[in-house]
Amino acid sequence: MARVEIRDLRVHFGDVIAVDGVNLDVEDGEFVVFLGPSGCGKTTTLRCVAGLESPTSGEILFDGKTVTQLDSMNRNVAMVFQFISLYPHLTVRQNIAFPLKARRLPKAVIEEKIQWVSRIFDLAEILDLRPGRLPPGARQKAALARSVVRDPNVLLLDEPLSAIDEQFREEMRWELRHLQKELGVTSIYVTHDQREAMSLADRIVLMNEGKIVQVGAPAELFNDPTNQFSGFFIGSPAMNFVRARRKGEKAALAEGAATIALPDNVMQLMGDQEVLLGIRPQHVATIDREAEFGCVRTTPSQVNSVGREHWFDFQLGDTTIKGMSQSRVAQGTGEIIARLDVEHLHVFDLKGERLRGEDRS
Amino acid sequence: MILKRNSPFLIPAIVLGIYMIYSLGPIFWLVLSSLKSRQDLFTLPPKLFFTPDLSGYEAVFGIGAAKDSAAAIGLVQSLYNSIIVSIAGTALATILGTLAGYACSRFRFVGRDDFMFFALSTRMIPPTAVLVFYHVMFAKMGLSDTVSGLIIVTTFINLGLATWIMKGFFDGVPTAVESIAKVNGYSRFYAFRKFVLPMVRGGIAATAGFCFIFAWNEFAFSSILSTTKAKTLPVRLSSAMGSTGIEWTQICAAGVVLIVPVAIFFYLIRRHILMGMTFGVLGKAGH
Numbered sequence A: 001m002a003r004v005e006i007r008d009l010r011v012h013f014g015d016v017i018a019v020d021g022v023n024l025d026v027e028d029g030e031f032v033v034f035l036g037p038s039g040c041g042k043t044t045t046l047r048c049v050a051g052l053e054s055p056t057s058g059e060i061l062f063d064g065k066t067v068t069q070l071d072s073m074n075r076n077v078a079m080v081f082q083f084i085s086l087y088p089h090l091t092v093r094q095n096i097a098f099p100l101k102a103r104r105l106p107k108a109v110i111e112e113k114i115q116w117v118s119r120i121f122d123l124a125e126i127l128d129l130r131p132g133r134l135p136p137g138a139r140q141k142a143a144l145a146r147s148v149v150r151d152p153n154v155l156l157l158d159e160p161l162s163a164i165d166e167q168f169r170e171e172m173r174w175e176l177r178h179l180q181k182e183l184g185v186t187s188i189y190v191t192h193d194q195r196e197a198m199s200l201a202d203r204i205v206l207m208n209e210g211k212i213v214q215v216g217a218p219a220e221l222f223n224d225p226t227n228q229f230s231g232f233f234i235g236s237p238a239m240n241f242v243r244a245r246r247k248g249e250k251a252a253l254a255e256g257a258a259t260i261a262l263p264d265n266v267m268q269l270m271g272d273q274e275v276l277l278g279i280r281p282q283h284v285a286t287i288d289r290e291a292e293f294g295c296v297r298t299t300p301s302q303v304n305s306v307g308r309e310h311w312f313d314f315q316l317g318d319t320t321i322k323g324m325s326q327s328r329v330a331q332g333t334g335e336i337i338a339r340l341d342v343e344h345l346h347v348f349d350l351k352g353e354r355l356r357g358e359d360r361s
Numbered sequence B: 001m002i003l004k005r006n007s008p009f010l011i012p013a014i015v016l017g018i019y020m021i022y023s024l025g026p027i028f029w030l031v032l033s034s035l036k037s038r039q040d041l042f043t044l045p046p047k048l049f050f051t052p053d054l055s056g057y058e059a060v061f062g063i064g065a066a067k068d069s070a071a072a073i074g075l076v077q078s079l080y081n082s083i084i085v086s087i088a089g090t091a092l093a094t095i096l097g098t099l100a101g102y103a104c105s106r107f108r109f110v111g112r113d114d115f116m117f118f119a120l121s122t123r124m125i126p127p128t129a130v131l132v133f134y135h136v137m138f139a140k141m142g143l144s145d146t147v148s149g150l151i152i153v154t155t156f157i158n159l160g161l162a163t164w165i166m167k168g169f170f171d172g173v174p175t176a177v178e179s180i181a182k183v184n185g186y187s188r189f190y191a192f193r194k195f196v197l198p199m200v201r202g203g204i205a206a207t208a209g210f211c212f213i214f215a216w217n218e219f220a221f222s223s224i225l226s227t228t229k230a231k232t233l234p235v236r237l238s239s240a241m242g243s244t245g246i247e248w249t250q251i252c253a254a255g256v257v258l259i260v261p262v263a264i265f266f267y268l269i270r271r272h273i274l275m276g277m278t279f280g281v282l283g284k285a286g287h
Helices: A042-050 A092-102 A107-121 A136-148 A166-183 A194-200 A218-223 A228-233 A264-270 B010-034 B055-061 B064-068 B076-106 B112-124 B127-140 B147-171 B176-183 B188-199 B201-217 B220-225 B233-238 B248-285
Strands: A004-013 A016-026 A031-035 A057-062 A077-080 A154-158 A187-191 A203-208 A211-216 A240-247 A250-253 A258-260 A275-279 A284-287 A295-298 A300-306 A309-316 A319-325 A336-340 A346-348
Touching: A004 A042, A016 A042, A016 A211, A031 A042, A031 A166, A031 A194, A042 A077, A042 A154, A042 A187, A042 A203, A042 B176, A077 A136, A077 B176, A092 A107, A092 A136, A107 A136, A107 A166, A136 A166, A166 A194, A187 A194, A194 A218, A203 A218, A203 A228, A211 A218, A211 A228, A228 A240, A228 A275, A228 A346, A240 A264, A240 A319, A250 A264, A258 A295, A264 A346, A295 A309, A309 A336, B010 B248, B055 B076, B055 B248, B076 B112, B076 B147, B076 B188, B076 B201, B076 B233, B112 B147, B127 B147, B127 B220, B147 B201, B147 B220, B176 B188, B188 B201, B201 B248, B220 B233, B233 B248
Parallel strands: A031 A187, A031 A203, A077 A154, A154 A187, A284 A319
Antiparallel strands: A004 A016, A004 A057, A203 A211, A240 A250, A240 A275, A250 A258, A275 A346, A284 A336, A295 A336, A300 A309, A309 A319
């Protein structure tokens, strides 16, 4: 188990810049999730830590010692891959013994370690089966067992749950999180699924176009996005964005499709320029009586109830705003009052950068 | 037959039938002739039924009564040359092609695509265009009319194709196979030897099959680079004269002997032929 430092990492593939200056410290025992859309450089960064990819420039350090030039076989990293991690012609037991044999450990020690790990991961029944006969969940469990059996410096996971059915994925996530804390192994997990990231991570590293967009605890990213991309990528359904500009005491939304009263701090942030207002659907509700701030009279264009969540859409010019109501919103009943919770309203400039008041930097 | 008169397959069946006679007819004729005695061979009209005479084969393999016969045209040595050259050339081309194919499949290096094109282009060169220069080159190096010289040429002829086919098969092996080994404390070479190579066993067999067929049939280079001692069977046959004139029975027998290994190899690798070819092409497109 080690502290992992990534210093100014850059990876170029020909003309393509896959990773563009990434700096990050991962604390010993921490569970960090690299999150981002495909092609954002998260997997390449992970592969650099593993030693499977050589960086164009920059450094990787384990416990303060540089490993940039080390081959992955000498880094003592463990990695679980997206689809295949186990060798199909070896049994689960042989697969788990594979990294131990590389270190020429005595047979008795190997057997002892296999017993230990199979107890933790509950593998006793499948130890002598070949991976081909196992469901994907069991396969990845065995792959995890193999990766932690030899106290790696860092555990690297490249979308390990994506091949698993939705049903089991939830369970596997919970188990993974639990085991990671119990074993205390420094872990870096790559995913494009923000829900997965939110439920697993101590800290999320949000990436886009080879750069880190934002680093923070899941709640931090959810509540305090640094830019439009971060606001958009985290949370489901995605954050609503609507253009706004000061118009007298109020603000005109979507080029005058509606006007809305906003509190002073928001109006100050807006100044005289056109801005983007971002608000999560969870913070757009329907109310019976107009409140002081954030209310829009509108007609829902679409409603959809999923269990206890009553989703509704309404149009502001060309912009569709999604909201979530406590009670069922009936379609075609005419006007409703939608209320944007101004406490959770984020202001971005038109380039997508967050505008912040001086009091909350 | 089973085809009705107005079956839509009638015309294709006739066309294919004619094509079959065209392509298999000469082989049938060859096999028949190889089993005929000199007298039967020149009878008109040709006999379909006759007493088989193995003297042609005996002469080719240098056994039996024909061994010391004056009529024997000495095909044994050339058969032996053919076998040595083909096997050694195939082995070398397959081994080197496997290594080169792996490198081209897995490593990014400057000029990889150019290299792949170059490798393929070696097969596109019309041999006649460069024969003279080969002749001079090999003569200077003392490799003219030697089996080792022919092995070098045969290897070179096949290496490009072997590289391409093997690259295709390696492209079909997920890179995770090596990655898994590496993150578990093993070298790439270990993964290559222990896991990747066994996974492309079929590909290696197919490549070897291709190479062997090309090597076995190779005529142009062998004919100019061998004058007496190192002549391979195809070359020897083209100029086969015995002391009593052209020995057609022996030539036909040798022809059959030439066909048999090709037929066997083709049968063995038939499943890989299409795959080997398309993989080579698709592998290029995928990068």
